[in-house]
Amino acid sequence: MTSFTLADVRERTYKKRDAWWTVFLVDPLASRLVVWTANHTNITPNQITFGAGVLGLGSAICFALADWPWLVAGAILFHLSFVLDCMDGKIARLKNNGSVFGAWVDFIFDRIRFFGCMLALLVGQWAATGEVVYLLLTPVVTFVDLLRYLNGSQVAKTRQSMREKLRAAATGSPADTAGDDPESTETAEQPIDAAPATAGDGAPVVFMEEVLRENPDLDADQVRSGAHLSGARVIDVHQGFSRKFGWYERVRAFLLRSRVRPHLFSGIEFEMFVCVLAPLTALLAPISPLPGLIVPVVVLSCAALLFFEVVIVYKLWLATRDFTKEMNRIQAG
Structure with missing residues (x-):
């Protein structure tokens, strides 16, 4: 064995x-x-x-x-x-x-x-x-959890569609439009560790987000310089977000060194707060006259998850604007 x-x-x-x-x-x-x-x-x-x-x-x-x-x-x-x-x-x-x-x-x-x-x-x-508040929370938690699944799936498809179109434009190859159909479940995503496509001038085409994900010790400026990428052509559709929130790249790099993703309150934390942290507050029951904290913890969990989903959508909206600019730049040569 x-x-x-x-x-x-x-x-x-x-x-x-x-x-x-x-x-x-x-x-x-x-x-x-x-x-x-x-x-x-x-x-x-x-x-x-x-x-x-x-x-x-x-x-x-x-x-x-x-x-x-x-x-x-x-x-x-x-x-x-x-x-x-x-x-x-x-x-x-x-x-x-x-x-x-x-x-x-x-x-x-x-x-x-x-x-x-x-x-x-x-x-x-x-x-x-x-207490009827517990019954009222049930559909709220269900809705929030369903929303994050639907949103996560569609955000991933949209991001993949942008990458495929940019890669195709940079390499002069036909674009895979699987991500254009909102009913499609096919993403056709190129694995990060796969050999990168090459531009018309022979330079490899890579995406900033993928390079930083694989190399958390690098920062965005180092990637843009190309010193660590052997002349690869770097495409970045998150420049708008980075310009508005200059501290984000530093926080992101710090978290990734510990394998922690910047999406600090995702579905996993949501489930754990609702089904682990909230019921654990019952430990206070024998020693505290305060009412139970299950409701506040569940409400806080819903609010935190919705906040991060809004941030994701906002970041995606800024990325679509950068995508349009990058496409125009590539097509203009």
Whole structure:
């Protein structure tokens, strides 16, 4: 049996950028569990996904019971289920035994786990307290979570469409217009580690965002100088955002050195705040006369997620303006 090390897990399964909750609160445990699991068992990624679903079911049951010890137990089980949810992908990448169907199963189980636990938490609190605010929050949380999925998908398609058109314009090749159809699920994205396309003058064509993602020690000015890119042609559709927020590149580089993505409150943090942090505030119940903090934490989570979604859309809008300028510049020669 192959002997995997912690270094193997980090090198072969860690994403170059990830949610801060995953980087600091999940990966340190998940990676060590992956080493033991990969070296001592034949457990498959799908079996780990099923285990995460079982823990998620246990978490939902605990939330439905509503009393503070059960809320704390439910929060712990939900976090552990997310650890397993991260492990299945790592095992798949480490042992190269993943599957397309397994990715579908992982996604579906993840959504069922979150919605089941969220409903159990809020409806359980309504049943226990009679406070209608818990029922009112249920569709709000559902809407916010659905919105971020729809927005994330469409933003990714739009960005990919811009990259493909700019790459095609720079290389003189036909553009792949898969991203133009809003109903299309095909992105045809060129992998970041693939060989870059070349412009008409033979120079490689690269995108600023991809270079910085792969090389967090570089800054935008170094990339623009081309000193580290062997004469590559750099295309940047985020110049407008960078000009308006000069500090962003420095913060982004600082975060990426720790693998933390600048999108500081993403879907992962949203789920963890709702199903881990909010119920954990029940620990204050035996020692504090204050009302429960579940509602404030859930409201704060919704507000934070919506704020970052607005920022993403604003950044995309500025990028579309830079895209038009860059296309005009390329077409003008």
